[in-house]
Amino acid sequence: EGKHRGGDLKTRSTEPVSAVTGSPLTAALPASTTGKKSIVLSSETRKELGKQTKVTKEERRAQIDERHRYLISRLADGIGLSEQEVEEAIISDDKFQLLEQFFAPNGLKKLLFFYQDVLQQKTNASLRSDGSTNSLLHKKLFITMGSTEDFTGTCAFFLRTSDKAVTASNVSQEMNFGIFDCSNGNILQGLEFFLSQIMIPALKSQQTWGAVKEGLKNSQIQDFLYSVDTFVGTLSSSRQNIEDKIQLTKMDIDIYLGNLQNPSDYITAG
Structure with a gap:
């Protein structure tokens, strides 16, 4: 009999038992109480991810x-942020490697940045055991390929002027920089402003046109500028037509x- 009781002791559960059902007490407690263990683990995981993120950012900062x-x-000058804010955004971006691809010989021809409102998901596991989230809009500067995110704010772009490697000594000569503002949500208006107020005046004031010796007097250059003017006029007409569109209402x-x-x-x- 003593041996039998000893066997019972070895197999007995170490969890507290409910006096009502005889089942482990954790099964009888509310989910919010029994979920503490998983919440602690998720908190530890978040801390570990935070440490890894910090290490990655410092490695990138060193580069x-x-x-x-x-x-x-x-x-910073074009968007209106401090250089510290821009640096922090760049080293925190998961597309940070695109910068090196842009600098490399025969590398990417363009490098795009969006600065606009994005949804930030915040999960508070200690308050919400179901894992539900709160969504908040906030301004964010991020690197983009321009094909996956909707464009609703400001686009800053760098364009390569040759296939040479971009170095510290030639960086200002090997790329052009521009800002395309669509902060009012109207892409056509933003493009119209960019071309009519920035690009066309710059083109018409340009003195040298490479191999074309006559410059602005050359008929091909004049045709090109005329086509750009015509395109801007088409943009303006399209924008006005869209703004004056007929809206149908349910009757x-x-x-x-x-x-x-x-x-x-x-x-x-009838």
């Missing part, structure tokens, strides 16, 4: 040289059909 500084300076047809009693009424109404 920043004069080429990156040039980009950061132009972005209560019962008001009109209620008095139609027989076929002759329908014929008269």
Whole structure:
């Protein structure tokens, strides 16, 4: 009998037992109480991820040289952020490697940044055991390929002028920088402003056109500028047509059909 009791002790659960059901007490407690263990684990996981993120950011910060500084300076001036804010956004971006691809010989031809409102998901596991989230809009500067995110704010772009490697000594000569503002949500208006107020005046004031010796007097150059002017005019017309579009509203047809009693009424109404 003593051996039998000893066997019971070895197999007995170490969890507290409910006096009502005889089942482990954790099964009888509310989910909010029993979920504490998983919440602690998720908190530890978040802390570990935070440490890894911090290490990654510091490694990237150590890679920043004069080429990156040039980009950061132009972005800060163009968008209206401090250089520290721009640097923090860049080293925190999961597309950070695109900068090196842009600097490399025969690398990316363009490097795009969006600065606009984005949804930030915040999960508070200690308050919400179901894992539900709160969504908050906040301004964010991020690197983009331009094909996956909707464009609703400001686009800053760098364009390569050759296939040479971008170095600290030639960074200002090997790329062009520009800002395309769509903060009002109207892409056509933003493009129209960019071309009419920035690009066309710059083109018309340009003195040298490469191999074309005559410059602005050359017929091909004049045709090109005329086509750009025409395109801007088309943009303006398209924008105005869209803004003046006809909006259909739902009508209560019962008001009109209620008095139609027989076929002759329908014929008269038609």
